[in-house]
Structures are given as C-alpha cells and as structure tokens.
Amino acid sequence: xxxxxxxxxxxxxxxxxxxxxxxxxxxxxxxxxxxxxxxxxxxxxxxxxxxxxxxxxxxxxxxxxxxxxxxxxxxxxxxxxxxxxxxxxxxxxxxxxxxxxxxxxxxxxxxxxxxxxxxxxxxxxxxxxxxxxxxxxxxxxxxxxxxxxxxxxxxxxxxxxxxxxxxxxxxxxxxxxxxxxxxxxxxxxxxxxxxxxxxxxxxxxxxxxxxxxxxxxxxxxxxxxxxxxxxxxxxxxxxxx
Amino acid sequence: xxxxxxxxxxxxxxxxxxxxxxxxxxxxxxxxxxxxxxxxxxxxxxxxxxxxxxxxxxxxxxxxxxxxxxxxxxxxxxxxxxxxxxxxxxxxxxxxxxxxxxxxxxxxxxxxxxxxxxxxxxxxxxxxxxxxxxxxxxxxxxxxxxxxxxxxxxxxxxxxxxxxxxxxxxxxxxxxxxxxxxxxxxxxxxxxxxxxxxxxxxxxxxxxxxxxxxxxxxxxxxxxxxxxxxxxxxxxxxxxxxxxxxxxxxxxxxxxxxxxxxxxxxxxxxxxxxxxxxxxxxxxxxxxxxxxxxxxxxxxxxxxxxxxxxxxxxxxxxxxxxxxxxxxxxxxxxxxxxxxxxxxxxxxxxxxxxxxxxxxxxxxxxxxxxxxxxxxxxxxxxxxxxxxxxxxxxxxxxxxxxxxxxxxxxxxxxxxxxxxxxxxxxxxxxxxxxxxxxxxxxxxxxxxxxxxxxxxxxxxxxxxx
Numbered sequence: 001x002x003x004x005x006x007x008x009x010x011x012x013x014x015x016x017x018x019x020x021x022x023x024x025x026x027x028x029x030x031x032x033x034x035x036x037x038x039x040x041x042x043x044x045x046x047x048x049x050x051x052x053x054x055x056x057x058x059x060x061x062x063x064x065x066x067x068x069x070x071x072x073x074x075x076x077x078x079x080x081x082x083x084x085x086x087x088x089x090x091x092x093x094x095x096x097x098x099x100x101x102x103x104x105x106x107x108x109x110x111x112x113x114x115x116x117x118x119x120x121x122x123x124x125x126x127x128x129x130x131x132x133x134x135x136x137x138x139x140x141x142x143x144x145x146x147x148x149x150x151x152x153x154x155x156x157x158x159x160x161x162x163x164x165x166x167x168x169x170x171x172x173x174x175x176x177x178x179x180x181x182x183x184x185x186x187x188x189x190x191x192x193x194x195x196x197x198x199x200x201x202x203x204x205x206x207x208x209x210x211x212x213x214x215x216x217x218x219x220x221x222x223x224x225x226x227x228x229x230x231x232x233x234x235x236x237x238x239x240x241x
Numbered sequence: 242x243x244x245x246x247x248x249x250x251x252x253x254x255x256x257x258x259x260x261x262x263x264x265x266x267x268x269x270x271x272x273x274x275x276x277x278x279x280x281x282x283x284x285x286x287x288x289x290x291x292x293x294x295x296x297x298x299x300x301x302x303x304x305x306x307x308x309x310x311x312x313x314x315x316x317x318x319x320x321x322x323x324x325x326x327x328x329x330x331x332x333x334x335x336x337x338x339x340x341x342x343x344x345x346x347x348x349x350x351x352x353x354x355x356x357x358x359x360x361x362x363x364x365x366x367x368x369x370x371x372x373x374x375x376x377x378x379x380x381x382x383x384x385x386x387x388x389x390x391x392x393x394x395x396x397x398x399x400x401x402x403x404x405x406x407x408x409x410x411x412x413x414x415x416x417x418x419x420x421x422x423x424x425x426x427x428x429x430x431x432x433x434x435x436x437x438x439x440x441x442x443x444x445x446x447x448x449x450x451x452x453x454x455x456x457x458x459x460x461x462x463x464x465x466x467x468x469x470x471x472x473x474x475x476x477x478x479x480x481x482x483x484x485x486x487x488x489x490x491x492x493x494x495x496x497x498x499x500x501x502x503x504x505x506x507x508x509x510x511x512x513x514x515x516x517x518x519x520x521x522x523x524x525x526x527x528x529x530x531x532x533x534x535x536x537x538x539x540x541x542x543x544x545x546x547x548x549x550x551x552x553x554x555x556x557x558x559x560x561x562x563x564x565x566x567x568x569x570x571x572x573x574x575x576x577x578x579x580x581x582x583x584x585x586x587x588x589x590x591x592x593x594x595x596x597x598x599x600x601x602x603x604x605x606x607x608x609x610x611x612x613x614x615x616x617x618x619x620x621x622x623x624x625x626x627x628x629x630x631x632x633x634x635x636x637x638x639x640x641x642x643x644x645x646x647x648x649x650x651x652x653x654x655x656x657x658x659x660x661x662x663x664x665x666x667x668x669x670x671x672x673x674x675x676x677x678x679x680x681x682x683x684x685x686x687x688x689x690x691x692x693x694x695x696x697x698x699x700x701x702x703x704x705x706x
Contacts, residue, residue: 009325012534016306016480019542061505132522133470137436153505165523166469170462188506189491197487199315199452204518205468208510213462216502217378217394218420219265219401220272226377226424227431228462228509 050184054151055236058184061154065211066224067232074238075101078178079110081235082143085176086117091140093120097168099145101178101237107143133167142172142229147206149179149234152187155210156234159203166205174231177209180240243590247574249597256568262398266569269397273560276503277611284499294496295615297489298551301450301481305541305550308450308483309532315453319515321528329535333364336442336475339529340370343473345439349431351457351464352376353444354392354554355477357576358535358589361442372442373434375463377427384411390570392577393501393556398569431463441467441525445478446553447493448530451486455530457511458497465509474516474525480537481550493553496613500555536589545624549584551614558608558618564601573598580608580618587625596634599625660695667691 062069072081086094094117096108111117120135136142147157156177160166169175185191188208213228224230256262281287301308313323326332336359340348348365350356350372362383365372374383378395382388384407389395396404405418414426443464447456455476457464468474484493498504517524540546559565559579570578574595575586583598599622602608608618629635630643649655663677667690671677676688699705 008327008331012325012327012480012532012538013306013310015327015534015538016309016541019538020303020305133436137432155506160521160524165517165521166465167523170465170469188494192488192491197452199319199454199514202452202454202487202512202514204319204514204516204521205524206512206514207465208506208512209508210504210506210510211508213460213508215377215424215461217376217381217396218399218404218423220269220394220397221401221420223421223424226428226461226463227375227435227466 050151050181050186054184054186055181058149058151058154061151062211062234065154065232066214067154067211067234069234069236072178072235072237075105078105078235078237079107079114082107082111082141082176083114083117085233086141089140089174091117091174093118093139094141095120095136095139095143095168095172097142097144099178101145101180102143105178133171136167136171139172141174141176142168142170143176143178144169146177146179146183148191149177149184149236150186150188150191150208151184153210154234155188155208157191157206157208159206166207169207169209170228173229174233175209175212175229176233176235178235178237180237182240184236243575243594246593247586247590247595247597249572249574249601252572252574253564253568253601256572261400261403262569263567265398265400266566269391269394270560270566273394273502273556277500277557277560278503280499280503280505284495290492290495291613291615293492294553294613295551297484297492298614299548301484302541302547302550305480305483308485309480311450312448312453312483313532315450316448316455316515316530317453319453321453321515321530323530323532326531326533326535329359329533332477332531332533332535333359333361335529335531336361336477337364337368337370339473339475340365340440341368343439345473346370347434347438348372348440348442349375349434349438349463349467349471350379351441351443351459351467352379352389352395353442353477354389354576355444355479355533356442357389359477359533361477373431373438375431375434375461375466376459377424377461380427380431381407384408388571388576390578391556391559392554392579392581398571435466435470438471440473440475441471442475442477443467445476445482445530446497447484447490448478448482449485449487449490450483453514454487455513456490457513458507458509459511460502460504460508462509465511468511468513468525469523472525473527473529474513475529475531476513477531477533479533479535481552497553497555500557500611500613539588540585543588546584546588546621548616549581549588549618549621551616552581552585553614554581555613557611557613561607561611563603563605563607568601573601580622581616584618584621584625592625592629592632593634596629599623599629657695657697660691660697664691664693 059069072078096102112119120139147159149156212224212232213226214224215226216222316323324335348370362372374380381396381404390398401418405416408414408423409416443457445455446458498507516526516528540549558581562579565579573582577585583601586598587595602622604619606619649659667677676690679688
C-alpha cells in the first residue's frame with residue numbers, strides 16, 4: 001500500500017508525547033506469567049463446589065435475562081435432555097461442538113441414534129471449513145461447552161478455539177451451553193482471579209455471553225433475538241469436581 | 242468534516258417545535274435514566290468504581306504515547322496490522338484501500354461512532370463498495386438517509402410507526418409497527434449480508450496495552466457476526482480507547498453497561514487477540530486496527546479538556562441532560578451530541594465552528610454526576626464558554642450586559658439602586674401583577690415579577706427574622 005504509514009505514526013506519536021507531558025515515568029507492567037502454553041485450549045476452570053445460594057442466584061439471573069436453565073443429573077443423561085429440548089421445540093437440525101465435556105458425554109454418537117435429529121455437524125463429519133457456516137446457519141440447535149459460568153451476571157465464558165469455532169454459538173437459532181456445576185463461579189472477579197491473561201495465553205477470541213441477543217432500538221421495547229441466537233439454554237450437569 | 246459553523250440555536254428551535262420528536266425523546270431518555278438509576282443503586286461500591294476508573298483513565302491518557310505503542314507491539318505480535326491515522330480522511334482512505342485490495346464489494350459494519358467521524362460510508366460508496374449498517378438502530382438510520390442522534394441508541398428519535406412506514410417503503414414489506422416483527426425482518430435481511438460480506442468493520446470499546454486485546458461490547462450479536470464471518474476485520478479506534486492492563490477491564494465492564502442500558506453486562510463482550518489461528522475454522526484471516534487522532538490530541542493539549550478523553554461513550558450524560566432531552570441529538574450538528582459532544586466537538590472541529598455548543602447547557606451538573614469515569618463535564622463547558630468570550634466569539638450586546646451585571650454585583654449601593662429601578666420600570670411597562678417582558682429572552686420563559694421591597698429592606702425593617 002502506498003500510504004505513508006510510518007510517517008503518520010511517528011508524527012502522531014511525537015504530538016502525543018509533546019502534549020501529554022507525563023507527570024511521572026511509566027511504571028513497569030505487572031509481571032506476566034509466561035510459562036503458560038501458547039494457544040490455550042478451551043480449558044475447564046474447576047474449583048471447590050459452589051453452594052445452593054449461588055446456583056439459585058444464577059437461576060434467577062438467567063430467568064431475568066430470558067435465558068433458560070435445565071439441570072442434568074449426570075453426563076450420561078445429557079443426550080436425553082437435549083433430545084427432550086429438541087422434541088419440545090420441534091428442532092431437527094443440530095450441531096455439536098468439540099468441547100471436552102461434549103466428547104466425554106459421547107454426544108455426537110448419542111444423538112445420532114435418535115431418528116428425530118439430523119446431525120448437521122460434529123467434529124466427526126469432515127466438512128470443508130467454508131461449508132461449515134452455511135450448514136450452521138441452517139441449524140436450529142448449536143451445542144457447546146464453556147470455560148466458566150458466572151452466577152452474579154449469568155454470564156457464560158466461551159473461548160472458541162475448537163471445532164465449530166465462533167459460529168456454532170452464534171448462527172443457530174438456539175444455543176445450548178453445557179457446563180458442570182463445578183464450573184460455576186460467584187462473580188466475574190472471582191473467575192478473573194483464577195486466570196492469568198497474557199498475550200500468549202489468550203485465544204484469538206473469547207466471548208462473555210449474557211443472555212440471548214437483544215435490542216431495544218425501537219421505542220426502547222426489549223426484543224430478544226436479533227443477529228445472534230433467539231434462545232439461550234444452560235444445561236448444568238451435576239458433578240465435575 | 243462540517244462545512245460551516247454549527248447552528249445549534251436554529252436547529253434546536255426547529256426540533257423543539259416538532260411534537261412527535263419531543264415525545265420520542267421523552268420516552269427514550271426517561272426509560273434509560275430509570276434503568277440506569279436502578280442498576281447503579283444496586284452497586285454499593287459504585288462511587289469507588291467511578292474513582293478507580295477515573296484513575297485508570299488518567300494513567301492511560303497521561304502516558305498515551307507509551308501505552309499506544311505497547312498496544313501496537315502486542316497486537317502486532319498477535320498478528321494484527323496496525324495503522325496510525327492523524328486525520329479522518331487518512332483513516333477512511335486506508336479502509337477503502339484495504340477493501341479494494343481484498344476485492345470486496347460488500348462491507349458489514351457494526352456501530353462505530355469513529356466511522357461516523359470518518360464519514361466512512363460516503364468514502365466507501367464513492368469507491369463503489371456497499372457499506373451495510375448492521376446495528377438495528379444504525380440500519381434504521383441508514384435506511385432513512387439520516388445520521389445517528391444518540392451514541393448508543395442511534396434511532397431513538399423515531400417512533401415505531403415511523404420505523405414501520407420506513408420498512409414498508411424501503412424494504413417492500415407489509416406495514417407493521419410491532420418492534421419484534423420489525424427486528425425479525427432486519428435479522429433476515431442482514432443475515433444474508435453477513436454471509437456474503439468480504440469485510441467486517443467495527444469500533445473498539447477498549448484496547449488493552451498489556452495484551453494487545455480488542456474488546457467489543459454489544460447486545461445484538463452484530464459485532465460478533467462482523468468478527469466471525471468476513472475474511473477481513475477492520476477495527477477502528479480513537480487514540481483514547483487504550484487501557485493499560487487486562488485486569489482494568491473488570492472495572493470498566495461493571496460501569497459501562499450499567500451506565501448505558503442499565504444492564505449488569507451486555508449480551509456479548511468479545512475479546513479479540515489477533516486474527517484466527519491456523520487450526521480455527523472461522524474468524525477473520527486478517528485483522529487491521531486503525532488508530533485515529535482526528536483532533537483528539539487537541540483535547541490532550543489543554544489541561545482543561547484533557548479529561549474528555551476519559552470518555553467511554555456510554556451515553557449516560559446525553560440521557561440525563563435537560564437540553565438533550567428536549568432538542569435531540571441532531572441539534573448538535575456533528576457526530577457527538579449532548580454534554581460530551583458540546584465539549585469535544587469544539588476541540589475536534591474548532592471552537593469557531595462550534596461556539597454555540599458550550600452554551601447548550603443549563604450547567605445543572607447532572608452529566609458530571611452520572612459520568613462513570615467522573616468527567617467534570619459542566620465545568621469544562623463553563624471553561625469553553627470562557628474561551629469563547631475571550632476570543633470575542635459572543636455578541637457585543639451580550640458582553641456589555643455581562644459587564645454591566647458584573648459592575649452592579651461588585652457595588653452594594655448600585656445593586657440596591659438597580660433593584661428599585663427595576664421595580665419602577667416594571668410598574669410603568671409591565672401589566673399589573675405580571676413580570677417584565679424582555680426582548681428575545683421572554684420568548685421562551687417568564688420574567689418573575691419583582692416585589693416592591695427587596696430582601697434587604699425587609700430584613701432591615703425587621704419583617705424577616
């Protein structure tokens with residue numbers, strides 16, 4: 001490109017230095033934890049079990065946001081819970097992410113056994129990358145795991161490094177997040193304290209999801225379901241500690 | 242760029258007379274103020290958070306060059322391409338060039354006030370590239386051929402009936418004034434655009450120097466779409482968006498959504514570190530970051546206005562401002578309306594272009610009281626008024642009246658005498674029991690009737706104790 005990129009850069013920086021006249025020299029940034037491996041895989045942050053009060057706060061907050069909460073007794077019951085959700089809402093087309101919790105539940109295989117569903121995508125269907133989003137956009141149900149669930153704000157933390165990436169939680173009509181009860185944190189601070197964030201450890205994209213997509217751009221009337229999912233369901237699986 | 246001096250008074254008078262606009266503004270601003278108050282009241286440590294945010298922003302702005310360089314090196318390390326633009330037109334040219342290079346004919350945009358500053362849509366259209374606004378409010382405003390009237394709720398000046406008519410006219414759908422139906426219609430149209438667009442353009446809420454992260458705060462999911470589907474993502478940020486540490490986000494995330502929409506957190510907070518990695522199946526292959534000055538360094542240069550760079554664009558000062566609530570965003574003549582607009586427009590566009598704006602305030606201070614980063618907005622407006630007076634930008638008549646007022650206030654004798662004089666003039670000129678009518682001034686308000694005896698007299702005569 002023929003633009004004088006360096007010129008505008010140095011001119012601008014020189015101007016900022018002249019105008020800002022810092023009162024004190026810049027202190028060094030806090031030490032970083034560089035021992036972590038690059039390209040953090042979707043990691044499950046597990047801590048001591050949360051109490052009933054936290055779970056009921058989470059439930060309340062989800063309800064307020066227009067999101068849903070379903071309890072699943074154990075990982076072996078996950079397929080059945082999703083089948084039930086699909087039957088209730090007449091969802092036929094489904095995509096399953098490659099998160100560890102979904103693999104552990106053997107979900108892709110489990111759901112294939114049910115005639116009701118057409119499994120559009122899973123990490124076992126070798127679809128070329130450019131067709132994935134077309135397929136995902138036609139899906140009614142996208143299932144993912146998550147890094148953590150924040151009770152105070154009913155926020156789900158997703159890093160999208162795995163199969164299905166950013167689209168699987170974005171394009172389908174309904175997004176189902178599967179999490180162990182032990183992944184619930186009381187507050188965002190609580191979760192952030194348990195992590196170290198450096199350039200090397202942060203994935204290319206992390207999303208905090210708090211409720212279904214929404215807008216109030218027309219007369220401040222709240223409408224859920226704009227560009228992202230119309231519906232958000234958290235399936236909280238007993239255990240994981 | 243604006244082409245001539247902003248005529249705030251003229252536009253405000255016109256907008257005050259529009260009854261439906263008054264109603265739309267009243268509904269929207271009172272709704273937002275109520276939700277904000279409720280959300281803020283539930284946080285006992287709110288004042289501490291504001292102070293903390295102010296301190297973090299002060300640190301960032303006092304060392305702006307260093308933090309921006311640090312951000313640049315971290316973001317570059319993560320695979321971003323960083324471009325520095327001194328002017329809005331340089332930035333627009335860069336974006337157009339990237340689009341050309343990629344052979345893109347369709348661009349999807351998430352809401353970005355910085356792109357409004359750049360008049361990017363005009364620049365793209367000039368290069369035969371179609372820009373599509375995807376935030377519902379911006380989509381409405383683009384369909385109507387207008388500009389946003391609010392920094393977080395671009396179409397709040399329109400009623401559902403107006404939007405319904407617009408949709409049936411421009412999109413050929415059956416008339417509906419149901420917000421849900423209108424939203425679903427926009428979803429269907431824009432979903433196709435997202436799938437087809439070669440480039441996604443977004444703003445940036447926070448740029449983290451420590452990690453090179455870009456943070457986007459959205460509700461509708463269009464920001465996620467723009468950073469997931471197109472093969473190239475261009476992020477536009479003003480120089481003031483940088484924050485020192487990743488950990489600082491915990492403070493700003495608590496403040497921003499509550500101040501803006503009364504939510505604890507918006508539906509989506511997206512944290513981006515470079516383009517997609519090799520093993521990923523979606524996300525952009527290239528991520529360009531444009532860092533824009535466009536006059537912001539002027540704010541930095543003046544100690545009195547420097548704090549305006551702390552702004553995180555929540556829109557709370559607009560919602561509570563008694564002037565904004567009545568005249569609406571378009572009266573302010575440029576991209577940023579309300580109290581924050583009245584402070585930054587004179588610096589970004591020149592005081593001679595925007596001399597009326599600092600006077601578009603009752604100086605009640607509500608803007609400063611709600612600001613999540615504690616910007617002393619109303620005192621800045623006062624200071625800008627002073628500089629307008631110092632540069633002889635106000636009318637000669639007004640300056641004489643102020644001089645006369647000052648002289649009277651300094652001399653107790655003259656003060657007492659002027660009170661008596663006022664009462665006598667009123668007796669001759671005003672109808673019985675009514676106040677005086679002062680030319681111009683009385684057009685929009687009543688002058689209270691002056692009593693026969695002043696407080697001083699009553700006090701001396703012992704009638705008050």
